[in-house]
Amino acid sequence: MEGALSEMAAAHEELAALDPKLARVIAAVDAELIAARRADRDRDRFVALCRIIVGQQVSTAAARTIWGRVEEAFDGPPTPGQLVKPDAEERLRACGLSGRKASYAIGIAEAVVAEELLLDSLDAMSDEEVVEAVVAMRGLGRWSAEMFLIFDLGRPDVFSGGDLGLRRGIQIAYELDEMPSPDEAVAIAERWSPHRSLASLYLWEAVHANPR
Secondary structure, three states: OHHHHHHHHHHHHHHHHHOHHHHHHHHHOOHHHHHHHHHOOOOOHHHHHHHHHHHOOOOHHHHHHHHHHHHHHOOOOOOHHHHOOOOHHHHHHHOOOOHHHHHHHHHHHHHHHOOOOOHHHHHHOOHHHHHHHHHOOOOOOHHHHHHHHHHHOOOOOOOOOOOHHHHHHHHHHHOOOOOOOHHHHHHHHHHHOOOHHHHHHHHHHHHHHOOO
16 A cells, blocks of 8 residues: 555656646645545446446436436446346436436346457456447547546556546646647647646546636
């Protein structure tokens, strides 16, 4: 534990040294909050992907409520085996998922059961290989795959140029008149490698602290 904390502190220091403008954001954010964000992730990868589906285009509070209903309906986080049963769609829709989202979650379950999606093999894959595996599932695009990499696989050097929050965070950190484009954001983030995931967490916190 002590070694992990020391490693994390070193990463924070290295990131701050890479970019004086981002260093100001880092100094303003509680490092313990960032550590909690990094630790708060689903260890069950199937559950993580299902929660990403549930959270699409709804508020965080709504997603949490819907997921709570799902866990109640299935006596805990649903398993792939439960979601391939004939009544799965009806049960998911009763929890508040749209028909489309229910079909996406069931599709992931079917891929896992058929061993078309090998979740245990993801650790051996590169970031881009994980993205390819995830986006092959209906309902999961590149942004979803990148969030999965950051929050659920704990990959250290991921940046999602298409994320509005990260683009807004760069605007705040760099005191820009306008948000950078996705390509511009990716180019700026290059200087934060190999700590782009950590930089992303700080940028999101900057947005939370500076609501429009």
